[in-house]
Amino acid sequence: ETGVTQSPTHLIKTRGQQVTLRCSSQSGHNTVSWYQQALGQGPQFIFQYYREEENGRGNFPPRFSGLQFPNYSSELNVNALELDDSALYLCASSGLDRLNTEAFFGQGTRLTVV
């Protein structure tokens, strides 16, 4: 059973650029959620994907978008990067099953916007 993996681990981008972060979900999981963790804060929910469809979204602007692929891996895209987008981006996978509510997190992608 493979865990949740994210790539890249670190990334530096310039304000105004676009970035794509990737996440491979744990085997057997069909749901991927993305979180933004600013320094010294708790993770904030960005959105969730279930079977390739967006299934819930937090308070983030439309320039944050995502995809989920048939193998349940996922991408997070952020357009027009701002300095405040600098954060650790965490991906979590889980099964959408009320009896299996545990989310497994990847190690995160550290994004720095300069």
Added chain:
Amino acid sequence: GDSVTQMEGPVTLSEEAFLTINCTYTATGYPSLFWYVQYPGEGLQLLLKATKADDKGSNKGFEATYRKETTSFHLEKGSVQVSDSAVYFCALRGGGGNKLTFGTGTQLKVEL
């Protein structure tokens, strides 16, 4: 909306001391409650969970009891070790979805 409030850190303890990290929540319905731990430079690891009132989650010597009457889920450990130094996050999952709502985290430092 859902929210989680946990005590601010950092909390500094000597090895073998007793640990309590307070966590209270606001949620509609009957949420599931979690404690996650984050070691430096890493993602989040689930430490323990409780899915209904009066459930006690436990793992690696840590315990927390789901108290609906006080809307609390305090984390405790009887004897901490240096290796327990990390940031601890209390979180809830509301009914109907898999979204997690986190507290701001409590940094724990355990010294010899």
